[in-house]
Amino acid sequence: MFTFTALLGAASSESTTLASQSLLTFDQNVRILVDVGWDDQFTVELLAELERLTPVIDLIVLTHATIAHLGAYAYACKKFIGFSAIPVYATLPVINMGRMATIDAYSTAWFTSTSGSGSQRSEDLIQSADIDAIFDKIHTLKFSQKLTLTGKLSSLKLTPHNAGHTLGGTLWRLQYGQEDVVYAVEWNHAGERHLSSSVLTSPDHISRPSTFILGARTGTAIRQRDDVLVTAIRRSLDRGGNVLLPTSTSARALELCHLLDAVWSERNVKAPLLFVSRVGSRTLAYARSMLEWMSPSIVREWEDKGILPFTFRTLKILSSVDDIDDYSGPKVVLASGQDLEWGVGREVFAELCNDQKSMTIFTQDADKKSLAGTILSKWASSQAANSKVVVPSYSYIQHAEQIMIRKSVPLQGEELDNYLLEERTRKALAERQLAIDLKNQSILEQEDSESEGSESEDEIEEGNGADASADIFLLTQDNDVYDYDVRTAKLARNRMFPYVPRRVRKDAYGDVIKPEDFMRAEEKVEDLPMSTRKEDDEDKGVLGLKRKWAEEREEEKSVVVPSKTVIEYKDIDVQCEITYIDYEGLADARSIEMIIPQIQPRKLILISGTSEQAGALASTLRQADIQDVYIPSNGQIVNTSMDANGYSVTLSLDFAHELKWQSVASGEYTVAQFRGKIQAIFNGDNAKKAEDLENLIDEPAPVQDLVASPLLTKHDMAVASSQTRPLFVGDVRLAELRRRLMTEGHYAEFRGEGVLLIDGHVAVRKLESGNIVIEGGVSDAFYSVRKSVYSFLARIV
Template sequence: SLLTFDNVRVLIDMGWDPKLKMKVDYLSKIISSVDLILLTHASISHLGAYAYTCHVNPSMASIPVYATLPVINMGRMVTLEAYRSAGLLGPLLNAEITVSDVEAIFDRIIPLKYSQPTALIAGTLKGLTISAYNSGHSLGGTIWRLQKDQENVVYAVDWNHSKDSHLNGAAFLAANATNTLHRPTVLVCGTKTSSGIGRRKRDEALFRSVQETLERGGTVLLPTSTGSRFLELAHILSNHFQSHNLNYPLFYLSHMGSRTMSYASSMLEWMSSSIIREWETKNESPFRFKNITVTSNMAEILRSDGPKVVMVSGEEMEIGFSKLLFTKLCAFNNTRLIITEKPDPDTLCGELYQLWEANNNSNNNINRNNNSVALALQLPVVYNTEVPLENEELARFVENMSSLKRSRERLLAMEQRNKTILEQEENFEQDGESSDEEELIMTGNIELGMLIYSNDTYDFDARSHAKKRLLASTTSEIKNCMFPFFQKRRRITDYGETIRAEDFAIRERKPATVTAPIEANNNEHLGEKHKWNDDLYGDETALLDSTSSLYLTTNGHDTSNAAQKPVKMILQHDVLDVLCLVEFIDFEGLADERSMMMIIPRIQPKKLIFVGPVNEPTLYDELADTYTSLLGSSAEVYGALTNIPINASVNTHSVNIVLSDQLSKSLRWQKIPGNWHIAHLVGRLKVITKNDGDDDEENERQSTFVLEPLSVDNSVNSTDLVTISQPFTKSSSPLLVGDIRLSELRHKLISLGFRTEFGAEGVLVCEKKVIIRKNTDSNGKENSEEDTDVQRSSSKVVIEGGISEEFYKIKDIVRQMLAKV
């Protein structure tokens, strides 16, 4: 979605289709005019195209990108998983992007915390404030709030109001949501909803289906999304197997399984309170599963005979291992495929879901979440298979990757060298330490000749003339400008040993399973220092890195001793005999339609925009009719169609008025409930016009409105006066401004010695003589304390009681809590 605030353009999400086949040229066309990018969820539909677009458009590095920390970490896992499956990344002959590129792109994203308003001040973003709130759909999933001038936009696509086993509900129902997310000028909401089945029934349906399949000796296949809903499935299945002492194998087949669980274990503070209690009780992360085997080798799954449960990456069965594994298992009638998220109709999972739905409709079965369908048909599919490279293709791969590796090493060496030179110039008088460049040369990570004899490598003395003279004046004699070299002493310990940071770095090792103990290295002996691994991100990620030592030996040319072989992808057409069971159990974690119809009217947006996965004019018309009746005729409801702009701006004419210093000093501020301050002022508005620029023909006239006290200048020009229809008269009775919450008033009265309690319908009874309640001007209906948050703008305090001393004292206390204007 592209949001425009005057001259500021904000791009929210950069999703891709489930097959990663759609061209993303349209993003390259608009990216030059985008000022800010926000990411909401770690899924292909929300950020799948982000890394690829950044790679083909290097200018995007200058655009600020914001997301929560879990979206950043899980987003890179989803991206690596999807790109590897689609052939965009990995040890492939025609790979377009590398692991290092993806890691660097996600490292540039600026992390935000929940409920942390961030005021942007750079360039055209000045005046825009963004805030992230919990969406409840995925780990770190975000509801964005954007504020600029009179605009207050809440962007909430894919959210869940109810709690999951590892996530809290959306912030719409939080205690402070009234002051943050309610009553926006524009609410952008998604059309995708869940089936409405409760969490308890959903879990029971899953356990029952899994148990039935395992008892029959079959395999349960659970396609799931890598960075979001997998954590929910893994957590409840692991706990169920452990509590019921089930010894069946439980697998997770993914390229990034171990790293995903490691990230989840490091971000427990973003999860529900039940996860925190579980962590405190067990004294270990709930996501260090002892009964789940994580693997990226599908042959290991196929070699496992007998009943088993396999969670597999790729919820749409187009990317990840899900499609290929389904082709191996669908011919067995004891295999059960459980679809956990509503898929796209154009995918393999979508086709199977439609078959399941058609069978349920024909059988008049209303409960679709607890009913499996036995399929017996032939299904044509197209999928990718990997074949090892040989001969000329292998030689070309090695040459390309070796050249890429040398280029990166040269770039790293030049960066270290430039950094070293700058540091040496600043500290040339002090005895230095061994530079990073010297360390790289000594350890053999780069060659010395690379710095001097490489192509496109030049040495110039770029220092200014003044700096040269300054350097020369501090030495005993003036020397000619030479190759910048400074003799530095190496860092050594008290025992004369050279200190190298690499010897003390922790090496990342991958165990056979997530919970299996780390195997000792037979080549290391007691007391010997660990050596830093050649790969940057560990063995699991190194399998995806085409420049890793797993695919290239030290010299970069001989692959006979390499641990892994590079491959190429071949498109294969096949017709499958599908005899398995298919079932749908909704684990997508979205709000159902009934709940949305209850929550959105409480939010009270002035304008409501629905954003769907595809253009559905009929659906948008139905939603417009439904929510117009719920929100009232004053609210506007739209349906967003592709490439058709919607004008949802607030129809107000506002100007910025600057208070003069003299008027600001004379103001008398009054504090009112809600941590607000208010002051009454009267002044004369003065327009100051100034010209910017040096060229008279191109001068732009800018006007500033300044409010000054009336006593500043008694001589008023007739041109400065504005004729009004009625003269200004001061009101005889002051206007009371503010909003009193009955709970706050009750605490204040109790502190002053009054006996107070809440009565029926939310009224406050004081000393059994005075009644305080709040009602509205629209219909006069009394509101409880809970309702005042929704209708605060039109509510008033009503004090009722007989003539007594307590009545007038309580009345004065209420008036003191309001500001007089």
């Protein structure tokens, strides 16, 4: 049995938020939460249902590294009892980029309440160190890596697949018994500069799932999208204005940064190109370490040019809005926070929006209640056609209001002194505890191997290894100099400085070595004379003759500037030109209408987007023979269980050994066939005899065909076996059949859709149901073709 519940993100008439949370329930006792998204206003009431369900959630999987898909994860771990103990799975880019998106958003966000109970600064509740620790606990999976769990989830199989749209973006395949569920809310059928296309473009990977959960929010098919965007930017620069592109911190920003930097370099554009984000440098450092998740073409490009990944020639990375003033004249600014609610986008917009020569280009959808959503709604109202037109429209809208800007300001004076004092105290306490823990560990490890001759029996009785260092106290600490009071130590071994010697690290091959210790002198960048370096090597990031990139990147990650959040209220009058150019990287409606019927899902659930979008898409897909299409609302439970009268069977080992098992689906499954009569069903302690099964089956003790495995253990069923006719199991792909027949000396060609003609006399036809029909007169060719078809199938007797 399978049911789906959209906690957040169902298609609706208002579609006020892009946040996504979905609950997948198998057999009423296995519950999987897909995504822990939040709106860009961080409204606490939206998480009420998630908090209520926390005790029954067994597993969490994440799809994309955006606030809409994981923004509430860190908050829930801190606030909801038991939530942090739920196992979570995601790809490495989703973990690292999601970490950056959360840190950037929480740095200035306020957790708001619509009930009037006030709001709370996120930094008062969750610090960056907390976010790092929370995301470090997420389990990592690779694309196509099949995960089989244990215990209660032993019957569940998880497989992540590439979704496109974002780096590491995932669509999930969940298999439980007869249920085969695919969750694909945001994906892209087209490859991009740094991303490969979704696995859905190849139906061979995913076909005929029992339930397909699809996002109705689609992209726009814009031809020559890059040129359209660059033309819009030049429109403002040529008249002396600035250009603002609000974008997501660690998702779509990578694509825009790479595109614009390449255009600036090729066309020698003089206007400054800036990417402003509090975590921009760290985000790019993560991206450089995850090349295996990117498109092979961009990796080859970097290798051919001999440059470091995401090392920009013209793009400058800034961490503060104040740094923008260092660049004069017209400029292009990419700012984090596509909804203008968090990040630096809101602050930059307030500075640039009052100039009629300037332009703000929105490249992504926004929550309707956000500042960006309000502006886009007014812009769309000014258009005669749909707001997402193929050719972008430019409009001046009338919008004035007072907005609240949350700025991160470095600490100074007495505030900085107090902060540093608190940090020193915290560090001293942490190091004291670490010293005690290390001392205790050393004592416990040495108690069994070292003699304690210097101690009397009385001393040993007074204390033990577990609390031997409990009477060591830190008196003072100044400039990393420590003074410990050991006068009251009861054990002789504690009457000394609590020093634990550094142990030599070892692995399965012996001592752990550092490769850099064995580098030749000419290989060390720091030893190269300055005369051998090019002046612009640092800017270009040329491999070989470059600065100590790894060290500098590590320094960028480790430097933390003490700061606080201050609130300013500013009146804005939007005078700049507004336009929307879709650069979100989502599959367009026409492509979805072509791809989904090829996957042939038995049942389809549409979520996200507006009711109009979902309704139009559902109507089109129903015409393509997908009849069971559901459009649930938030909180509505949809039952899409398989309409099959199937049972799980446990076979005795003796009986299982007598069956003829054969592998199908490239060895993924083994099947055998037998024919039996149901005598009784055992479900726990309750046994149902055949005469009591009137409500379950049409007749008592019917004869049914069963395909069973000795690993299925949910219910026990007593069966009486008998002989049955052979059964062929598997899938025949006509293209592969044609290649095999050609190698056997036959001439094979396709004649019409789904028909393969061999030697002009024998036809192999594949029906919509998947069955194969061989047509032709009695001849050697007919039997040869039939033999080749059988070679693709497993013959179960």
